[in-house]
Amino acid sequence: MAITVNGPVPDDRLGIVAAHEHLLYGLPGWHDDPAVLFDRPKVFDALLAALREFKAAGGNSLMDASGTLCGRDPEFLKALSAAAGINIIASCGLGAQELIPGYFGLPLAERALREQRRDGEPPLWIPDAGYIGGMLGAEMSDGMPMAGMVRSRACAGFVLCACSAQPASEIEEMAIRGAAMAARRHDVPLRLEGGAHAPRLFPLITAEGLAAGRVVIGHCDDARCLDSARDRELASQGAYVAYDHVGWQDGSPHAMPDAQRVQQVKDMVAAGYAERVLLSCGTVGCGLGVPASKHGMSHLLKDFVPRLSGAGVGDSALHTLLVENPRRLFAQL
Secondary structure, X not given: OEXXXXXXXXXXXXXEEEEEEEEEEOOOOHHHOOOOOOOHHHHHHHHHHHXXXXXXXXXXXXXXXXXXXXXXXXXXXXXXHHHHOOEEEEEEOOOOHHHOOHHHHHHHHHHHHHHHHOOOOOOOOOOOHHHHHHHHHHHHHOOOEEOXXXXXXXXXXXXEEEOOOOOOOHHHHHHHHHHXXXXXXXXXXXXXXXXXXXXXXXXXXXXXXXXXXXXEEOOXXXXXXXXXXXXXXXXXXXXXXXXXXXXXXXXXXXXOOHHHHHHHXXXXXXXXXXXXXXXXXXXXXXXXXXXXXXXXXXXXXXXXXXXXXXXXXXXXHHHHHHHHHHHHHHOOO
């Protein structure tokens, strides 16, 4: 069962799923910048057209990975989903350290500084993984927060967490453990964007009791940290490996030719891990102070899947990658 922005949907009705997209995406604080113009009706129409194109190409569902802080608008997503006839599964989670607000990070920094100086009591409030887990859990049971200190009726359907290019910091590990706690309690998938550090962070997640089959290792086609041995090892432990920047072929540090992604998928299928791979484009439909992507999410089905087919990936394997794997990710364990 997947929790979409418009309610539960049985996993066998998800169809083809894009496993990592950003309908709206902006860095925390974007809404305080007067230079960022968000024309809501215009953006809605543009995203509706993109979703309808994805649906016409065969898509039926998508996982929106903007998390709690990076531009997510629950009621906007509800309206888009209803208008397009696409299942949208929204996410909650804090992301990497540079995206985590000072509300969570400053008490940790103050505590460390005072311990170093030995000059006073620590801050009165110190966040911990349990607090983060409870906060994210409420987004899945009570609804996602919106501006004005109110909650939407729409609930998040999966949790995301991340670390930066460096080994995970204290606050990142706290957020990752909290995300794992929330995912376990609510029996939803967790997406980790850990790059080269994913093998070390994966045990941190499963140590909180979350089944490996609920974990997605994202950004495995990031040009800065390609590692086929890592992908096979994580898949062998039961995690899903996501090649989710399909179509990002230039203009970004993580970009690379799609031909390389075709080879990544072929290699995983040949190694017997077709059942552990997810695909998506990682598009930015509307960039809130950041650039939107040049390609749309339909690129996955209109361009990349034909490339896979032409490279010898059979119809059965393609169905596994696009339909069966996402269905299994959300199915009751």
